[in-house]
Amino acid sequence: MSKIRRISEFQHELSFFNVQESFDIYFERFLSSDLGKIYVAIPFDKMIKSFQLQENNKGTRNLFSPKGKIALMFLKHYAS
Numbered sequence: 001m002s003k004i005r006r007i008s009e010f011q012h013e014l015s016f017f018n019v020q021e022s023f024d025i026y027f028e029r030f031l032s033s034d035l036g037k038i039y040v041a042i043p044f045d046k047m048i049k050s051f052q053l054q055e056n057n058k059g060t061r062n063l064f065s066p067k068g069k070i071a072l073m074f075l076k077h078y079a080s
Contacts, residue, residue, distance in 0.1 A: 053069065
């Protein structure tokens with residue numbers, strides 16, 4: 001015997017937002033989360049200046065910007 005499934009059980013919802021609208025929605029949700037509140041509280045520009053971090057112009061390209069490197073240090077501590 002086979003069961004009849006409702007289409008709504010396996011139907012996917014498509015979002016018709018453009019990329020910028022989707023980013024804005026997700027970023028607002030991120031800022032209201034605990035990690036987002038930490039992100040807002042970190043003075044990235046002052047830390048970059050005091051640690052004297054710079055973009056590398058010579059050699060291999062860095063994967064992360066100075067702000068990204070500091071953010072990863074906080075994220076590593078937050079996630080462990």
